[in-house]
Amino acid sequence: MIGRKREERSYRLPSSPAKKTPPAESRGLYSGYGGRYVPETLIPALDELEAGWRAARADESFARELNELLANYGGRPTPLTLTERFCPQKRIYLKREDLLHTGAHKLNNALGQIVLARRLGKKRIVAETGAGQHGVATATVCARFGLDCVVYMGVEDMRRQRPNVERMQLLGAEVRPVEIGTRTLKEATSEAIRDWITNVETTHYLIGSCVGPHPYPEIVRELQAVIGRESREQILEREGHLPEAVVACVGGGSNSIGMFAGFLEDAEVKLYGVEAAGASSLNSGRIAVLHGARSLVLADEDGQIADAHSISAGLDYPGVGPEHAALRDSGRVTYLTCTDDEALAAFERLTKMEGIIPALESAHALARALDIDESLLLVCLSGRGDKDLDEALAHLRSQA
Amino acid sequence: MSKKLIIFLMSGRQTPDLAEAAVEGGADLIELGFPFSDPLADGPVIRRAAEVALAEGMRTKACLECLAEIRGRVQTPLVPFVYSALLEAYGYQRFVADAHTAGAGAILVPDLPLDAHSELERIQLVAPTSTDERIRLAAETTDGWLYLVTVTGTTGARRELSSALAGLAARARQLAPPGLPLYAGFGISTPEHARAAAEIADGVIVGSRAIEVAEGGSDDLRRYVSSLRAAIDASGS
Numbered sequence: 135m136i137g138r139k140r141e142e143r144s145y146r147l148p149s150s151p152a153k154k155t156p157p158a159e160s161r162g163l164y165s166g167y168g169g170r171y172v173p174e175t176l177i178p179a180l181d182e183l184e185a186g187w188r189a190a191r192a193d194e195s196f197a198r199e200l201n202e203l204l205a206n207y208g209g210r211p212t213p214l215t216l217t218e219r220f221c222p223q224k225r226i227y228l229k230r231e232d233l234l235h236t237g238a239h240k241l242n243n244a245l246g247q248i249v250l251a252r253r254l255g256k257k258r259i260v261a262e263t264g265a266g267q268h269g270v271a272t273a274t275v276c277a278r279f280g281l282d283c284v285v286y287m288g289v290e291d292m293r294r295q296r297p298n299v300e301r302m303q304l305l306g307a308e309v310r311p312v313e314i315g316t317r318t319l320k321e322a323t324s325e326a327i328r329d330w331i332t333n334v335e336t337t338h339y340l341i342g343s344c345v346g347p348h349p350y351p352e353i354v355r356e357l358q359a360v361i362g363r364e365s366r367e368q369i370l371e372r373e374g375h376l377p378e379a380v381v382a383c384v385g386g387g388s389n390s391i392g393m394f395a396g397f398l399e400d401a402e403v404k405l406y407g408v409e410a411a412g413a414s415s416l417n418s419g420r421i422a423v424l425h426g427a428r429s430l431v432l433a434d435e436d437g438q439i440a441d442a443h444s445i446s447a448g449l450d451y452p453g454v455g456p457e458h459a460a461l462r463d464s465g466r467v468t469y470l471t472c473t474d475d476e477a478l479a480a481f482e483r484l485t486k487m488e489g490i491i492p493a494l495e496s497a498h499a500l501a502r503a504l505d506i507d508e509s510l511l512l513v514c515l516s517g518r519g520d521k522d523l524d525e526a527l528a529h530l531r532s533q534a
Numbered sequence: 535m536s537k538k539l540i541i542f543l544m545s546g547r548q549t550p551d552l553a554e555a556a557v558e559g560g561a562d563l564i565e566l567g568f569p570f571s572d573p574l575a576d577g578p579v580i581r582r583a584a585e586v587a588l589a590e591g592m593r594t595k596a597c598l599e600c601l602a603e604i605r606g607r608v609q610t611p612l613v614p615f616v617y618s619a620l621l622e623a624y625g626y627q628r629f630v631a632d633a634h635t636a637g638a639g640a641i642l643v644p645d646l647p648l649d650a651h652s653e654l655e656r657i658q659l660v661a662p663t664s665t666d667e668r669i670r671l672a673a674e675t676t677d678g679w680l681y682l683v684t685v686t687g688t689t690g691a692r693r694e695l696s697s698a699l700a701g702l703a704a705r706a707r708q709l710a711p712p713g714l715p716l717y718a719g720f721g722i723s724t725p726e727h728a729r730a731a732a733e734i735a736d737g738v739i740v741g742s743r744a745i746e747v748a749e750g751g752s753d754d755l756r757r758y759v760s761s762l763r764a765a766i767d768a769s770g771s
């Protein structure tokens with residue numbers, strides 16, 4: 135105590151005449167979730183990104199360029215497929231993001247952000263990836279526009295998603311193995327952010343989900359909202375009315391928030407997000423800070439981040455986008471969980487019954503679609519399962 | 535006025551001994567790391583030290599006890615270096631109160647922008663990327679001194695002193711209230727760096743290299759800190 139008094143005298147400014155309270159930081163908050171919990175080094179870059187994003191949104195040529203790419207490079211609109219044999223007692227429509235170029239919804243975001251990064255004059259792109267789908271989408275758009283691309287990926291994920299590692303390398307990206315901590319998406323994201331901190335002047339961080347510091351959650355949501363917009367139109371055209379429920383898997387939460395964005399205002403449509411049981415931040419997490427945002431996170435009582443566990447690399451993440459945390463609290467979206475085994479069963483069932491091999495991530499949404507009460511359903515098939523064959527077959531064989 | 539030397543140590547069982555050695559070697563202030571599982575501002579050395587500390591059970595409460603024990607042994611100011619995730623869990627104001635009780639003065643939060651949690655009194659950090667406007671705001675709201683992050687990057691020893699320091703320090707001098715001490719940290723590891731940084735700033739913060747040296751024990755750390763002290767004292771002032 136004596137020591138404290140002494141230091142206050144010597145280390146406070148004698149009079150602190152100019153000391154004033156800084157203005158409250160209020161931007162980028164979803165009911166108190168979100169924000170910018172990052173080193174000061176990044177703040178100017180986030181401000182620049184936000185200003186660039188606002189300018190792009192106000193500029194018709196941005197929308198024109200992006201829509202052209204989404205249609206003629208990406209293959210949008212993606213179809214809506216009514217399943218026949220997967221669950222004959224229900225009418226389940228699949229939004230076919232698996233048919234988008236590169237095989238998952240991740241391309242919607244990668245294309246939008248690359249157009250933005252080019253407007254900002256950035257020459258180098260860094261990204262993290264879990265399942266490798268975001269890494270592939272990023273490597274793809276970098277190849278398309280001739281930008282340098284570095285993708286951070288945990289070595290555990292490199293093992294279980296090997297085909298995607300090879301695709302990224304073929305596309306000209308450098309895949310940097312992350313050998314620390316969990317060796318999965320959480321550590322890959324931290325490393326990508328550290329790279330960005332170091333190279334912020336030349337580099338755009340192309341984050342893969344609606345997580346991270348403001349304005350990323352908003353940017354990714356808006357870029358993925360095309361899924362919900364198209365789906366709403368398509369189902370109205372096919373059924374003449376809205377679905378009873380919409381279901382999507384939740385890792386960081388980008389395919390789900392993009393899908394939900396089309397239906398949030400339709401109070402009669404139930405919304406279900408499905409998390410991996412071992413990575414269920416919305417069901418068993420607590421308020422914590424991870425990767426620059428305050429959200430629901432698997433963490434202990436001291437705020438130390440816990441490990442997530444999922445067979446699906448894209449859901450194997452202890453955090454979730456801040457908007458989902460707010461949607462959980464408000465009750466607008468119901469968040470369910472799905473075990474590895476349930477996801478594997480749904481993976482096999484869709485493959486055998488419909489001739490569509492889903493990503494293991496998407497299989498989580500399919501599994502819950504089978505057993506929720508509603509029967510006219512729209513499910514986001516966020517990606518295709520080619521990347522998962524080794525992992526899924528090994529598990530299915532060991533079960534047999 | 536002689537230039538200040540600040541040594542960063544990670545909380546741990548040996549840390550009170552190490553802190554004592556650092557002060558004997560000539561440290562004016564100890565920055566005490568509270569380990570976090572996902573420290574975005576840190577390079578490999580401090581990250582590894584945090585992993586080891588967490589494995590040793592150095593959670594927030596244990597770190598505060600470590601702080602109190604150091605307080606009992608040395609008279610220099612003590613500054614907790616703590617990520618916002620820990621404050622979020624512990625409670626911002628509760629942490630400040632308990633850290634004060636344990637003997638700390640100001641606190642340092644590396645991942646909280648200077649306009650977030652404005653109720654929190656803390657040492658603000660500015661970086662080479664900071665705009666003049668933010669440097670001014672940081673200088674006006676900081677608690678006692680301003681932390682100049684010398685590099686655009688994470689913590690960790692660098693081969694050379696960052697060329698960005700001079701420009702950042704010059705801007706900070708212009709924008710800060712007169713007399714506000716400016717201490718430079720990140721990347722400083724050798725006595726030559728320390729001396730060069732002390733020519734520019736009012737104090738020098740050494741982290742990653744001190745942690746590496748401290749792995750060899752108190753005697754190694756004391757010798758290393760003395761060499762930094764001598765270099766700083768030799769800086770022209």
Ligand SMILES: Cc1ncc(COP(=O)(O)O)c(C=O)c1O
Nearest residue numbers: 267385386387388389448516517
């Ligand atoms: C096919 C697929 N679906 C879903 C996800 C989960 O991410 P998000 O929740 O952001 O949609 C991933 C992530 O890699 C993915 O590859």
